[in-house]
Structure formats: C-alpha cells, structure tokens
Amino acid sequence: MTEIIKVSYQGIAGAYSHLACLNYFGENVMCCASETFEDAMEMVEEGNVDYALIPIENKTAGRVDEFYGLLPNMKLQIVGEHYQKIEHCLLGVEGSSLDDIVYAYSHPQGLAQCRNGLNELGIKQVAQFDTAGSAREVAKLKDKSLCAIASSLAAKTYGLKILKENIQDQKDNFTRFIVLANRKEILIKSDRAYVTSMIFKVKNVSSALYKALGGFAKNDVNILKIESYIPLGKLEESHFHIDVDGSLESEFVKKSIDELKKYATKVKILGTYEKNTLRIEKNDS
C-alpha cells in the first residue's frame, strides 16, 4: 500500500495552490483546503497534515507579504520549493461557447492578468474572491453568458468546460511556492543542488549589511535572492530575507552563516531544501 501524503493549502478546491500540491507531490496526496495561511500552517504544527504549500512570490503580482509577517515566529521549516506555472483558462458551463460569454468572473488579479484578452473578446469583468471560487459560482449559476477565469483543475473540480486555454496576457507567469514541514532533519544527496533560506536583522544597514554578506562572498556562496522587509507593525525595523546556493551541510554555507552572525542579530535559518529545476536551468543559462 502506498503511503498517502497529507498537505494543506490556502484557498478552496481547484485553486492554483491546490494544483501546486498535486504537481509537487504527485498522485498519492490528500489536499486539505484552509481559509488562511495561518490555518494551513497550524494544521502542520498540530500534526493533522504532513506539509503546507504556501505561495511566496509571483512574477506579475509580487511578494506575498502576508506570509512575511509570519516568518519570525514560524515553527516550521522550509523543506522544498515549487514553481507553479499560472495558466488561466476561460471556463463555461456545459453547452456554452465563447460567443455566448458576456461576463468573466475571477479574482481582480486574475482579471487584470487577462485584461487585453478579455477586451478583445468584448467580455466584461466581474470581481470575485478567488479564481476557484469564481468557477464554483459559475457552475452554480448554470448561466451560458458567464465564464470563470481559473485553472484547468477548477474546470475538473466544478464540472466546467474549458472554452479557451492560456488566456493571460503575460504567457510566462510563475508563482513560487515553499513547502513547509515540522521537521528539522533533511537527507542531503551529493548529486543534488540545494538552497538555504534565512532571515536576519542588521543594526546599521549600510556597512553592517555589507559586512554581513561578506562571508558569502568570501566563501563563494551565491546569493539567489535578497529582500529587505518590514515586519508587521514594526515600521522602525528592517529585516532581510536571503536565499543562498548550497545546503546547511556545506562547509562554505556554514562558514558564511558564522560570519553573518557577527554582524546580524536574529539570524533564523528557515530551511535547506532541494533547488527547483527551474532555478537550476536559470543559473546554467
């Protein structure tokens, strides 16, 4: 018998987060919908599920900062990353065709991402809470003049027909997800590439940030991503989030972090995890 992996995500069935769970974990996964990021993470903390998949940045819609506010006190570890391609579909009810459609339902961001395509088709936009919810609503209303902008998974989930695929204006749109779990140990395989994520705070931003990064430069550890952010409710504090090449078992990464700790406070390792192949391709190019 194959073991079932249990994963929580924020949103309802058919959401891109749901699709990301299926794509990342494959067939033997049980996906649990949660109302908020906190709820999804709490399910892992309490042992009700094995993992949570959380969107952390999006190429066209930016950083998901709601999550950044949760980082400093997070009890979970990042154990993986996944880049989910966002391919919006126009979904209609059975028997409808593109010519019937007058209104498109979706999250304002989903609608904005398809603005040109919808204008060309002369379809008016109606805002909804989320992409999957708009598919559920269209299925409920059974009206041939309505369509939803959502994932192909939402079509399958709510019994809708795909009237047009890949309708977003920007074809190359990805959302980066991180996989969270309640364990610290990770088996490092020598033939794989890894990423280590951490957050920290520096007192004097100018030279202390420079010095804090010095260890990585000296040890030739690539910085894949750097971001300053302001924690919720603390306008006076500036924190940094960096992703670097290599695992925590690497001597170079270890030395870099030792050096970082000389100039930074509140250094928190968020996790070491296998690098997504999209990033690997990106670096090789």
Added chain:
Amino acid sequence: MTEIIKVSYQGIAGAYSHLACLNYFGENVMCCASETFEDAMEMVEEGNVDYALIPIENKTAGRVDEFYGLLPNMKLQIVGEHYQKIEHCLLGVEGSSLDDIVYAYSHPQGLAQCRNGLNELGIKQVAQFDTAGSAREVAKLKDKSLCAIASSLAAKTYGLKILKENIQDQKDNFTRFIVLANRKEILIKSDRAYVTSMIFKVKNVSSALYKALGGFAKNDVNILKIESYIPLGKLEESHFHIDVDGSLESEFVKKSIDELKKYATKVKILGTYEKNTLRIEKNDS
C-alpha cells in the same frame, strides 16, 4: 491665482491612490483617474498631467510587482515618496446603521485586512474590483443591508455614511507611493534629507553583489531598502532595486554609484527625492 497641479493615479475617485494625491499635494490639485499604472504614467509622459502617484509597496500586502516590470524602460523620474495610512471604514447608505448590515463589499485584500472585525460583526464578505468601486456600487444599490469597505474619501465621493472607522485588523498599515514626473533637475536643499533610488543587474550574484555594495559601505551611505527582482518575462535575469540615503549631489552617493558601475550593468538612477518624514522618524528611533 494659485497654480493647479495635475496628477494621475490608478483607480477610480475615492481610491486610496486618490486620497494619497490629495494628502501629498494638498488643496490645489486636480486628480485624474486612470485604468492602469501604464495609463497613469503615459499621461505624464505626454504632458497631460504633471505627476503620477503609484503605490510601490504595502506593509500587509507586499510589493506591487506589476510596477516593477515597468521600471527598466520607464522614462519618468521618481521625484517624491509618500506613505499613505490605510484606514478602512464601513460605509453604508443614508439611514442605515451597523445593525442593518448583512454584506460588506470590497476588494478581496480590503476584506482580508478586516476579516476579524467583519467576523465579529457577523457581516458576510462580497468581493469587488476595488475599494472605491464597492462604495460606488453600494451607493447605487441604495440597500441598507449593504456596506462598503473603503476610505473616508470614498464616503464623501459617493455620498455614503461612515458607520465605523478604522476597522482593519492591523491598525498600523501603510502603502508607500512614489511620485513620478517628466523632469530630471531637482533643487536640493541643504537642510532636507534625500533618498536616491536605482536599479541594476550584476552578473555573478555572490561576490559581484557584495562588491557592488562595497562603494556604499566605504562611503558610509546607508542602504534603506534592497530587493532582488525578476523582470517580467525574464526568469533567467536577476535585477536589484536599492534605495539609499542622500541625494545625487552628495559626493558620497556619487562615489558609491561610480563604484557600483564597476561591478553592475544596466545601472539606472530612478530619481533623487526628499525623504518622507516617516522614514526620518524611523531612522532616528
């Protein structure tokens, strides 16, 4: 006769961007609503307005990345910054009271920011395109069971009554706006604090980023913000956006940028502008 300043913003009348225009420029301003960021910026480029006000980051909702994609080819200069406090109000039609309200209309993010408050009041959430648009809709429907979550300016704009002020769960929420104009010269006053914003690209991220920042450390120029970002449609390129203390007339800033140019390509100065007092307070604390 006082000169009227013309400013474009993305959204409709009563939007937080509209409020930001009034707060930043004061009484003698004519605000022009635009459908997209591009439209708002184009109005400045074509000389139809003097400035555009664009939201660039939000403490609870993150970076506004749609705008980041426009940076590399932007013809305008950043000439100012403004922190707009986001204070959501519950707006009802004339004669309604809190007890009547069953549904709240707003942008999903506005609703999410008031989730706890709405749950306590037992009010159900209905998604709309934007906060101001939801106020316009409630005013149009004239239904006492409906309210909108929007700014106090939206109440004034659409003739609604403020049933409850400051209802967002996170009281201390700001959106940072930048002010864009079509001119390069700026009058630097010696008694004021300035910020200089720039974007650049480094080839080898690890030590080149470190070296690129070296000039700022050596010249004691504070880095206020640093962010790596991926330009639209280019997953293989990593760019950086930094804000530093000081104007382009400062010798220290000039020297730092000269040093930056040794290790970075595509260095683009986005502008030098007066530092917002909120940032000054932040640094002084």
